[in-house]
Each structure stands twice: as structure tokens, then as C-alpha cells.
Amino acid sequence: MKRVLLCAGAFGLAAAQQVCADDTAAATSLTRAADASRTVTYQGVAVYRGGDQFEVFKVQHRFLNGSERERILNMTGDPVQLLRTDDRVIWILPKGQTVTRERPTLKGVLNQLTAERVAQLASWYSFVDEGASRVADRPCNGIMVTPRDAFRFGYEVWYDKETHIPLKISLVGAHGEVLEQLMFTEVSFPQSIPDAAFETEVDTSKFNLVTKNEQPLDLAAKPEDDSGPSQVVFGSLPPGFQVVSREHRPLPNGQAGQMEHLLLSDGLATVSVFSAIRQPSPEKTFSGISHVGSVQAYGRMVGDYHITIVGEVPSPTIRLIGDNVSPVLPDVPGAAQQAPATRHP
Numbered sequence: 001m002k003r004v005l006l007c008a009g010a011f012g013l014a015a016a017q018q019v020c021a022d023d024t025a026a027a028t029s030l031t032r033a034a035d036a037s038r039t040v041t042y043q044g045v046a047v048y049r050g051g052d053q054f055e056v057f058k059v060q061h062r063f064l065n066g067s068e069r070e071r072i073l074n075m076t077g078d079p080v081q082l083l084r085t086d087d088r089v090i091w092i093l094p095k096g097q098t099v100t101r102e103r104p105t106l107k108g109v110l111n112q113l114t115a116e117r118v119a120q121l122a123s124w125y126s127f128v129d130e131g132a133s134r135v136a137d138r139p140c141n142g143i144m145v146t147p148r149d150a151f152r153f154g155y156e157v158w159y160d161k162e163t164h165i166p167l168k169i170s171l172v173g174a175h176g177e178v179l180e181q182l183m184f185t186e187v188s189f190p191q192s193i194p195d196a197a198f199e200t201e202v203d204t205s206k207f208n209l210v211t212k213n214e215q216p217l218d219l220a221a222k223p224e225d226d227s228g229p230s231q232v233v234f235g236s237l238p239p240g241f242q243v244v245s246r247e248h249r250p251l252p253n254g255q256a257g258q259m260e261h262l263l264l265s266d267g268l269a270t271v272s273v274f275s276a277i278r279q280p281s282p283e284k285t286f287s288g289i290s291h292v293g294s295v296q297a298y299g300r301m302v303g304d305y306h307i308t309i310v311g312e313v314p315s316p317t318i319r320l321i322g323d324n325v326s327p328v329l330p331d332v333p334g335a336a337q338q339a340p341a342t343r344h345p
Contacts, residue, residue, distance in 0.1 A: 026127035034113035036164035044187035050180035051293035240266035271311030
């Protein structure tokens with residue numbers, strides 16, 4: 001499947017105090033835009049561009065009686081659909097495709113931002129009011145979310161002046177270049193959208209249905225997984241990043257065994273770490289640094305484990321994580337131990 005963007009506890013007083021006076025209004029507006037993306041009913045056409053990709057999506061979102069429903073239909077390329085009811089997501093995919101990344105939705109970047117989360121993000125990002133402009137023929141205001149270090153990208157969010165719905169979201173590189181962008185070209189705000197708009201008949205001989213239950217990121221919680229303790233540990237992580245979820249899944253292409261997936265986040269940017277016992281053909285194993293558009297990837301062998309790190313963050317972030325991850329040695333009573341984190345040449 002094509003990769004596309006957009007794709008969200010208790011926090012200390014010190015983090016909140018880092019929101020300076022100039023940032024406060026912009027941070028408040030960002031929180032309102034995030035809330036509007038959840039609680040406003042809207043529909044329209046959005047375009048995605050990133051690298052050599054350009055795609056068009058029909059988006060319908062309804063908030064009714066405290067419940068969200070959403071439908072996203074890919075109007076170009078593969079006929080992919082997303083159906084959402086609150087945290088339950090159903091992907092409708094052509095046979096042979098799998099869900100590899102989130103499809104473009106306003107929830108991808110902003111859905112989990114709250115006032116508390118924005119206060120925490122102030123340790124790693126600054127918030128600046130960008131003034132006024134127009135998107136989809138509607139007056140908008142802009143917010144620039146700028147990283148305070150080189151370990152993360154920035155974001156530019158343009159939100160509708162009347163409803164606060166984000167209408168344009170850009171991922172911004174270190175030199176101000178737009179790496180990826182999702183933008184509405186048409187948008188309307190009906191009083192209601194009927195249930196039928198979020199329902200569809202599926203020919204299961206041609207399409208697969210993949211259901212996911214999305215769990216909100218909780219930076220204060222300890223990630224749990226019923227399959228046992230994690231098989232890797234980190235000697236060091238970029239500032240602000242921590243493990244927020246953990247799961248085990250089968251290896252792809254019918255291979256025997258399991259792969260562990262750890263999700264790291266600073267509250268806004270996310271990085272995936274995959275680890276698995278090396279398969280019989282190590283010469284075909286991905287190794288080194290690679291990238292497709294804004295997505296960076298780093299693969300390396302550590303002992304018997306192949307480890308892959310993937311995320312929309314700068315390459316130094318991916319390499320720092322990859323160079324400091326080590327497998328936990330099995331059968332060590334009393335405490336988990338780790339193998340040396342040898343650097344990839």
C-alpha cells in the first residue's frame with residue numbers, strides 16, 4: 001500500500017511554564033483546532049502531496065451524541081476506504097494489500113492533542129501565530145509548530161476561522177521546506193450527515209476488511225502486552241521520546257515466528273521499532289539508512305535479531321534510536337540483561 005501522511009496524564013509545572021507569553025495564544029488555538037477535528041461535523045475533498053505522490057480523498061466526518069463517525073474514500077489510485085466509529089477502524093483494501101500506515105485524516109496529527117499534551121510539547125516545540133490566509137475559499141488562521149532541536153520535524157496548521165477545523169496541515173523540514181501536505185480544496189459543514197454515508201457494501205471476493213481498535217497514546221502509562229516482556233531495550237533515546245505502546249504480530253509473507261512492534265513518541269512525532277529473530281536469508285535483510293519522502297528507515301543486525309526503525313523524523317533521530325537498541329538476553333533470572341549495542345558501520 002502506498003504510504004501517506006497523517007496521517008495524538010499528568011504533566012509537570014515545569015513543562016507548562018515553558019509556554020512563553022508569545023506561544024500561549026498559538027498553543028490555545030492549536031488545542032481548539034484539535035478539539036474541532038473531533039467534535040465538528042464536516043465533509044469535503046482533500047488532496048495529499050508528498051514526494052512524487054499526489055492523491056485525492058473524499059472525507060465525511062460526523063459528531064453526534066458524543067460519538068464520532070468518519071469515512072475516507074481514495075478517489076485516485078487504489079480504491080481504498082476507511083470507516084471509523086470512535087476508536088474502531090475498518091479498512092477496505094483490494095485483495096493482497098495490507099495496512100502499513102495511517103491513511104490521511106485530520107485525526108492523524110491532532111486527534112490526541114489536549115491542553116495538557118500541548119503544554120508538555122512545549123518542551124520540544126514552540127508555537128507561533130502565522131496570521132491569516134485562505135484555504136478552500138475560507139478565511140483561516142495559521143499556527144507554526146517549530147521543533148526546538150534537530151530530532152523532529154515541524155508542522156504548519158491552518159484552521160478555519162469560524163469552526164476551527166484544520167483545513168491544511170504540512171510537515172516541515174529543517175530548512176522550512178514542505179515535506180508532505182494534506183489540504184482541503186472543498187469543505188462544507190452540514191447540520192447532519194445520515195448513517196448511510198458511513199455504510200458500504202463490500203465484495204469480499206475483491207476486497208479485504210481489516211479491523212483495528214485504536215488506542216490513544218498515553219505518555220504516563222506503562223505499555224502492556226500479554227505476550228510477555230519486551231525483547232529489546234534502549235540504551236538512550238532522543239529527548240522527549242518514550243515507548244508508548246507495544247505489541248507482537250506475525251511475521252509477514254507467511255514466515256514462521258513473531259515480530260515485536262514498539263511505538264515511540266514525543267507526544268506528536270512517532271517512530272516504530274520492529275524486531276525479529278533473523279530469518280534464513282540474512283543477505284536479503286534490509287541494512288543501513290534509507291528514506292522514501294519524509295519517512296526515514298534504518299535496519300541493522302544485533303546478534304540474532306534484525307531491527308528496523310521507521311518514522312517521519314530526521315535521519316539522526318532514526319540512527320540514534322537504532323544505534324542504541326539491543327535485544328534482551330533470554331533466560332536471565334532476576335533481571336533483564338541486554339546484548340552490547342554495537343554500531344552499524
